[in-house]
Amino acid sequence: MRILFTFAGGSGHLEPLLPIARAARSAGHEIAFVGRPWMVPKVEALGFVAFAAGSDLGLTPKRLPLASIDVERDMRAAGLGFGGRIARERAADLLPVCGAWQPDLLVCEELDVGAMVIAERLALPHATV
Secondary structure, three states: EEEEEEEEOOOHHHHHHHHHHHHHOOOOOOEEEEOOHHHHHHHHOOOOOEEEEEOOOOOOOOOOOOOOHHHHHHHHHHHHHHHHHHHHHHHHHHHHHHHOOOOEEEEHHHHHHHHHHHHHHHHOEEEEE
16 A cells, blocks of 8 residues: 655654554555655655655744644644645645555645645545544
8 A cells, every 4th residue: 555644844743644654664555755845855864755745935944942832823823824825835736746656545644734635636545643
């Protein structure tokens, strides 16, 4: 089975997918990832095939201390960013990746809305982590 793991952000979005991807690879499945362009070399360094989708527009990747809980701020950021521009860009780029790589299953991190839309459009089984 070909399993395409998708994530819309940085390392914090990738890391929850890694144990599942490693277990699937150990079970004999073919694994690839789709992330933002700046994350492709990081995924490849972990030994996985990686494709880019979306842009790095406005992104300055850096690790920051955990922010205080602010539900309203977080919902605005998720809705406008991950549910808007990022989702549209990723969906547009993910469609040809799926056409070329032909996954049997998409495993999406929880904020990769664009990948979920493409899975629905292509009638691909998908799960959200």
